[in-house]
Amino acid sequence: MSGGVDGQCDTRTSILVVDDHTTFAELLTGALSQEPDLRSVGVAGDVESSIRLCGARRPDVVVMDYHLAGGNGVTASARILRDRPGTRIVMLTGDPTQHVLEAAATTGICAFLPKDGSLATLLETIRSARCGTMAVHPSLLTAAEPGRRPGAGVPALTQRELQVLHLMAEGHSVGANARLLNITPNTCRGYVKTILVKLGAHSQLEAVAVASRLGLLTARS
Known part of the structure; x- marks a missing residue:
């Protein structure tokens, strides 16, 4: 459970967005701010900053792009989960190859979605992720x-x-x-x-x- 202002308890799901496309990250954080049960705790654009911010902000869920500066989302996820195994990671990709799917799955992420998918699906997946549900979008299975x-x-x-x-x-x-x-x-x-x-x-x-x-x-x- 995330900490709120002045030490009060905040039951909203806290989310760290990791994406090197500024426009996408800004649009997603803007959408999160409109949801009463979700809140953004920061944006990272590369592997190292995602790991640093995850340790500092302690998000419930990380929305992680696969393609990142300084590596990729699988590398970042593995390091985040090594330090904070309870973190739920939702990975986004525009490259749904079998190799990427299996590499992502073996790190322990909880969901794998297409980056060009609907916002409604992403928000639903974020909510489900905190409850321990796993998800892989059918379109990615078909493509892979x-x-x-x-x-x-x-x-x-x-x-x-x-x-x-x-x-x-x-x-x-x-x-x-x-x-x-x-x-x-x-x-x-x-x-x-x-x-x-x-x-x-x-x-x-x-x-x-x-x-x-x-x-x-x-x-x-």
């Missing part, structure tokens, strides 16, 4: 998908595991997935753990990235 179908060397997932995987790719929470599949949350968590093991992933977002590369998200559930 190499078109390969599951075959030799691809882990075999059961029909139910594929159903859970597809719902994970849509960004639903475990509770929502359980309701949609008419199973208990604990049972759903069990499926998620099995999927992570089978795909050799450490997070749900990384599992979705790996599944996209292997063509599992094109498999019928």
